[in-house]
Amino acid sequence: VTRRLAVLLLALSAAPAAAQTNGSVVGRVRQREGNTPIVGAQVGLDGRWLALTDTAGYYRIREVRSGWHLVTVRAIGFETLRRDSVLVRAGQVSLVNFTVDVYTIDRPIVVEAYADSILDPAQVATVQRISGEELRRFPVTTLDEAVALSAGAVGESYRGGRLGQQAFVLDGLGVKNQLDASTGPLGVRIPPDILTEASLVTNGFSARYGQALSGLINVVTRDGGDRWTGRAAFESDRPFWGSADLGLDRSVVSVDGPLGGGAGLVAVLDAEGRLDADPVNAPPPTDSRDPRNGNPTLLPHNSGERYDAALKLRAPLGGPHTLRLFGLRSVDQRLLYDAAYKYDDRWAPARRVTGDLLSAHLQRATNKVTADLRVGYFTREFLRGPLTEQPPYRFGALTGRTFRFVGEDVARAQDTVAAAGPITGLAAPDFTDRSPWGVPAFFLGSGPRGDLAWNRYRELRGQLDFSVGGPTTDVYFGGEVSRQRVRTFQRVLGYLPVGDSVPPPTASDFSPTSAAAYVEGQAHGRDFVVTAGLRYDQFDPGTNLPGARLGARRSINPRFGFSTVLKGATVVVSWGRFSQAPDFQYLVDAAFDDTLRTGRFRRGNPNLGFEDATQYEFSLRARPTPNTTVRVNVFNKVLDGLVASVPLGLDADSTIFGNLDFGNVKGAEVILDRPLVDFWGVRIAYTLQSATGTATNAFDLLRRIRLDPAGDTIDPARVEFPLDYDRRHSVTLIGQGRVPDSVGPRPFRGLEAATIVRFSSGLPFTMTNMTGDTLIGLPNSHRLPPLLTVDMLLRRPVRVGRWRGSLYVDARNLLNRRNIESVRRDTGEPDLGEQEVAAMAERAYQAHPEGIPYESRRYRSFADANGDGLIVGHDELYPLFLAAARDFAQPLFSYGPPRTLRLGIELIF
C-alpha cells in the first residue's frame, strides 16, 4: 500500500499528460547506497538529453509520444543506465525509476517501469484504447472496426450520437470531413500497420480538441525505429470454397527504420479488393430461375477496392526540436449493387472517394515548456455516378486503375450551364429484357439512372499548442485556424435536359473559415486533481455562399473535471460542453439525409449554427487485482440544436434545414478488463443506454434560428422519440489466449486465439402505413431484432529461415447468424409481404399489358402457355410480373454480412 501510494503521489506531483497524443515519463533517480537522491542527473529520451533531476532526484519528460521509448540516465561519477522498451501511452504517465551505482562498482541495474491509467487521477478522460499489437491479434482489419469494439459504440456512432459527431485526431492534429461527415466517410484511412495505438475518448477530452459531440478518435502513429524492420502480409479467402469465397484479397507491406542522423522513416501500403465489398446474409431466392441461386452471397457489381499508402518521416533538427512529416493517400472505389440493375449491371452506379492528408509537426520540447506547431492539408473528393466503362479486374477485385465517371469533367468544372442539357454519354434507362422474367417491369437497362454527384472538400489547418508545467499546476493553451473550401455539384436525370420535371443542377463553391482557442489547467492537490478548461470555437461559412446573412457563429465551451482516489478506486466527475459546426452540406441546396428524420428536402440553409452537447459524467475506476480493472461510467448528454429538415411552405416536398432537434442520451458503461497476461486475457464491456430526441425544448423560441424571410416555416410537432442510434443494451466480450511454446502437441504450440462476441439489442425504426404517408406510432418507436456476432482469429507463429511469421485464419460471424440490420418501414419486416408483392405485380402488369411476341428478347417460352408465339393476356403475363416483383423485392441489404473467412500469411523481417 505504501509503495502504491508513493507511486500515486509521484504521479500526482508529476505533470499530467492531458494532451491526447502524448504521455509523460516521470521518475526518480537514487543512489543504491543509502537510497539518496542524485541531483542534476541528465535524463535522456531516445538519445536526446531532455531533463535534469531536481533536488529530490525527481525528473519528468513531458509530451512524449505514445509508443516504445529508450530512457537513459547519466550523472558524473555514476554509471550510465538505459531502460529500453518503456511504453508511453497517450494521456498516461509512465513511471521509470533508476537506482544507480557509483561508476566503479559493478552491480546489477535496477529499473522500475510502471504506468496505470486506471488509477491515475490525472486521467480525466474516459478512454478506451487499442494498441497496434492488439489490432493485429484481434479479428479486426481497420481502425474503424477496432474503435467499434469500444463500449457505447454502434459502428461509427458513439454514445447515441449520429454519424459524424466524432472528431478524428491524428498525431495531435484534428482531421474532419466537415462537408458530409454525417453521411459520408472521412476519406482517409490510417493503415493499422502504422499505428502505435488508437483510442476512443467519449468525455472529458481536453479543451484542445473540438469539432465533436460524441467522441474523439485519437490515433497515434509510430516513428521509424533504430533498425530496419518490416512486415509483409497477404490474406485472402481464395482457399475456401462455395459461399465462403467472397473474393477477398488484401496485401500489406510496411517498413520502418533509421535514415541516419537520428531520422526515421515509416512506410505502409495497404491494398484490399473484394468482389463483394458489402456481402449480405440474405436468404436465397425462392424461384429456381433466379440466377442468384447459383451463389446467393456474392452479388455482382458490388466489388470494392481500397488503397492506403502512408509515409512518415521523423527528423531531429538539433536540440529540443523535432520535425515530423506525414503523408497519407487513400483511394476507395466501389461498384454499387442496385437491384434495379441486377440483370444489366453495367449501368449501375459506382463511387470513388479519394483522400489526401499531408501534415508537418514541429516540436520544441524542454523540461518546462513544450510547443507544438502543426500544419495539415486535407483534401477529400467524392464522386458517384455511372462509369464510362466497367473496369476490368486484374487480381481478384483489384483493377489497378482509376474509375472514370460519365460527366466527371462537367461536375468538376461545376458547369451548370452545360449540365442543363443532357449529359454526354448518358442514355435514358429502360426496362431491361435480360431478366429471367422478360417483362418490362422493375429491372432497368439501356442507361443509368442519370444521377451524378461530386464534391470536394479541402482544408488547410494550422495548430499551435503550448504546455507549461509547474510544481502543482500545468497549463495548456493554444489555438487553431483552418481555411476550408467546399465545392459541390449534383445533377439528377442527367439524360434529360433540365425542364419542368427535371430540376436544374446544383453547385456551390464557398470557403468557410474556422478558428478555435483554448486554455486548460490541471491542478494537483494531495489526493485529487482538478481540471478546468475553456474552448472558444467559431466558424464562418464565408460571404460567397448564396443566401448567407449571418457572419461568424461562435461558441464558448467550458470543461471541468474533478478526480480523486477513494479507497483504492479513482473517482472522476466531469462536465463539459462541446460544439461542432454543422456539416457544410446542409448549408447548400442538395439532397442528402439529415439528423433525425428521413424526409426529403431541397433547400440548404447557410445560416445554420453550431450543434451542441453538454455532458455530465461520473466514472469509477478500480483495480481489484493486479491484473484486473473495472471501470464504470455513468453519463448524461444533452444534445442541442441538431441539424434537421422541416417542411418549408405548403409543398410537402419542399423542406429546409435548421438547428431544430434536441436530444438526450443517458447511459452507463461497465468495462471489466484483464489484459493478456499468463496466456489469457478477457474484456467485457456492457452498455445500457437511452438516446431520445425531440424537435422542441423549453427554450424553443429563444434558440431557434429564423429560417426564412417569408416566415412560413412549419414548426415540427412536440414529440419525443428514440434517436436513430439508440441501442439500449450492448455487450462486447473479447477473449484472448495463447498456448505456451512448451505445452501441448507441436502444431498447437504458440497458437494464439482471439474471440469477439457481440450482442446488442435492436436499433429503433419508424413504421408507416403501406402508402408511406402516415406514421404508425411515433418516429423510431419500433425496434429491430437483436444482433449477435462471433468473430475469431487463430494465429500460428512460423519461421521461414531467419524470418518470423505467422499463419492465421480470421473468421467473422463465425456462427453465420442471419442478423437483420434493417426492415421496411411499411411492414416492419425485411420482406414486402406477399400481398404487396402481388399488388406490385398487378400494377406493373396494368402499366404494360401488351403481349410479348416470340421474336422479342422478353419472350420466355415457359410463360407461353398455349405456345402460339405470343405471351398475351393476364393468364400468361401476370405470372411473369409476379416472379419479377418477388425477385425485385428481395430484401438483400436488410441482412448483415454472412460468415466470412480469410487465410492470412505474414512475414516479419
Added chain:
Amino acid sequence: MRAGRAALWLAAAVVACEHPAPFRAGDYGSEGPLAPGPFARLTYNAETDRTPAWMPAAAGILYSAGRADRADGDHCLAQLPPGGGSIRRWICRTTASDDSINVLDEPAFAADGRLAYVRATAPLTFGRPIAPLAQELVLATLDAPQTVRVLRSIPYTAPSNRVHQGISHLQWLSPTRLAYVGEAVDYPRACSSCVPDTVRTGLEIITLDFGGATPILAIVPGTDSATSVAAGATGDTIYFTRNGDSRVFQYVFSSSRLDTVYDFAPLQNARDVQVRGNHLFAVLGGRAELGGDLHIVNLVTGTDSGPPLAAGGTLWYQRPTPSPDGQHLVVQARMVDIVLHFNGEILISADTFATASDLWLYRLP
C-alpha cells in the same frame, strides 16, 4: 522450418486459386423460328412489322417494327438473325418522355454496309398526329445508325414539279446513288368522325446521287405511276411496276431502254417487285395497303409459283425481299379473313379483316 516451408507453399497455392464469379443474367434469347420449316413465321408482333431488308452477306434482317410496348407507337428498326430468333438489336429514335411518335422505316443496305433509311417524327402534343411533322431520308452506318447525313428532307418538290410527300422501296444502285418511289400521301376520312386512312400513291421513280455535296434528284423516264422499284444485279438496271398494270418493267440507265420483263395478265396490279438471279418476285391481287398473293416467277422457265399455304388462314404478302444469295426470301405477311355479305342469293359486299403484318421466311426451292 518445415512449417515455414509449408507456409510458403500454402501462400503460393492461395494465390493460384481463383475467386468465383458473381452470378450473371442468363441468355434468354432464341435462335431460329418458333416452328422451323421451309416456310416459317419469324415475328408475332401485335404491331406491324414491315419493310424488311437483308444485311450484307445475309448477316441478318433489318426491318421496321412497331413497338407494342411503348405508348407513343414508335416504329424502330429491329435486327433479326438471318434464320430468325430473338431480336438482336433495336435502333430507335426515341425520346425518354414518350412525347412524340418516331418512325424509322425503309431500311436499305449498301454492299459496304452503309444504311439508308427514312425517319419521321411527329409530336404528341395535341393528340395523335395524322401526318409526320418532319421526315427525312438519311444515310448512316449500322454501327452508328443515329449519326446520319440527311440526304433529303421530305416533302420536297421533285424535278417533275410534283410534290413527294413520302418515299418507299429504297434501293442502292451504286455506292453514291439511290433509287426509290416518290409518293403522294393522302389521309382521307370515310366520314367526318371516322379515323383517317393513309393512302400512298406512287408517282414516279427517283434516283438520288449524293456523291457531291448536294444530292441530285433525277426522274427515271417512263416510271409515271410507279408503285415499286427494285435494283438489278448491277446498278445500271432497275425493275419496276406501275399502278393498275400487270407488267413488270426493266429500265437500263446506260441505254435508256425500257422493256417488259414479265406480264402477269390477266392478273392485275403487280407491285412490290424484286428480282434476284433468275427469279422475279411480285405481289398481285388483294389490296394495296394490306398485301396480296405472292408470285415467284422463274424467268428462265416461265413458271409462276407461290409459297406453301400457311397453317391457320390465308396470308397476304407485301415486300418480298430475297436474300443476297437468293436462297431465302423474307416477306411481310398478314393473316386475312374475307367475310362475304349475302342478301339471299345476291352478294352485296365483302369486308376484309386482317391482323398486323409479320415477317415470314421462305427457303426458296
